[in-house]
Amino acid sequence: MSDVAVVTGAAGGIGEAAARRLAASGARCVLVDRDPRVEDVAAAIGGEAVVGDVTDPEVSQRAVVAAGDRLDLLVLNAGTNSVDKDPATLDLGRYQAVVGVNQHSVVYGLRAALPVMRRQGGGSIVVTASFASLRGVEQDPIYTMTKHAVIGLVRALSGPLAREHIRFSAVCPGLVDTPLTAAGRDRFRAAGISMLTAAEVAASVEQLLRTGEPGTELVLHAGRAPAPYVVAPIP
C-alpha cells in the first residue's frame, strides 16, 4: 500500500520540492496552499490540491479528509517572514497573519492529523523550522519568535508521540533559495552567502519522515552535511 502524504505550503519553494520528492517515491500527496498555483503542482505530480489559508483550522481538516482513510506523512511547512521589525510600530493584522501561519497552523495541522495517525497506529510528521528556531535573528524578531515556538512544540511533543509510533521532527534550514528569499538573492550572492536549494531541504524532510530519530532538529547549512542540533542538558 502506498503512503499518503499531506504537505502544506506546497505551491512553491520547499513545500513543492517536498511534495515532488514524496510523489516520486510513490506517495499519494495532498498539497495545501492559499496560492491557487498549488493546483498546477498537484496536477503535475498526480496529487490533489486543497486551496485555502492554513490560519483557518478548517483548511487542515479539509486536507486530512482529502487524504482519505490513511495519513502516513505530514509536512507542516507553510510559513512566511515578517516585514515588521519593531513591536512599537507593529501592524496587528500582519502580525496575527504571520503568527497564524508559522505557529498556529502547525497546531491546527496536528489537531487534524493526529486522530487518523493514532487510529492507524503511527505516522511521521516534519515541521519546517529554521535557524531562527535556534538563535535570535535580529532582522526578523517576530519570525524568530514563531519558529522558536514551533521547535518548543517539537521538543515537548516528540517524546509522547514517539511512544505512539508517531515521529515528530523538524528541519532547521539556513537561507534557502525559494520565492520567499528571491528578493534578497542577488544581495546574498554579492555578500558571498550561499543558499541551500529547496531540493536539498526536501531530501532532509524525506529522510526525517522515513528514518529520522523522533525529536530531531536537523540543522541544514549550505555546503555542509545535515547535522542534528544538540540541546545543552539542563540539570
Ligand SMILES: NC(=O)c1ccc[n+]([C@@H]2O[C@H](COP(=O)([O-])OP(=O)(O)OC[C@H]3O[C@@H](n4cnc5c(N)ncnc54)[C@H](O)[C@@H]3O)[C@@H](O)[C@H]2O)c1
Ligand atoms: N527560504 C528560506 O530561506 C527559509 C529558511 C528557513 C526556513 N524556511 C521556512 O520554510 C518554509 C517554506 O518556505 P519557502 O522558503 O519554501 O517559502 P515560499 O514562500 O516559497 O513557500 C511558502 C508557501 O507557503 C504558502 N503560504 C504562506 N502563508 C500561507 C497561509 N496562510 N496559508 C496557506 N499557505 C500559505 C505560500 O503561498 C507559499 O507557497 C516556511 O515555513 C519558512 O519559514 C525558509
